[in-house]
Amino acid sequence: MTNITRLHHALPLSPAIVKAINEMDERLRKAIDNAKAAGMPQGPVVALLPGQVHSQTTIMVS
Template identity: 60%
Template sequence: MTNVTRLHHALPLGPAINKAVTDLDSAIAKAIDAAKAAGLPQGLIVSLLHGHAHAETAKMVGA
């Protein structure tokens, strides 16, 4: 896992990273709100997010 950066070791974070994190968080929150408004069950939303988290973790660890 030499390609993994631990953000707490890189503090303080630069403005570009802070903006990317804020933008990502905002986009996720908007997508969740849209999914709820469309009537998706909360469990489905959670399971989709959990699945993506697992997939990204597998990519990060396996790469």
């Protein structure tokens, strides 16, 4: 996946947060690549990601 754009926070992040974000990015990339390799249509992958983001955001703000 070479066409990924990374968004950067306006304020400096701690090394621990940067490490956690990088690990999450790598695991997400691997999961998407594995799903594609297994033949999963791209539509479900695209549909699942925003739902997961919404769910996690709700957990974080409550």
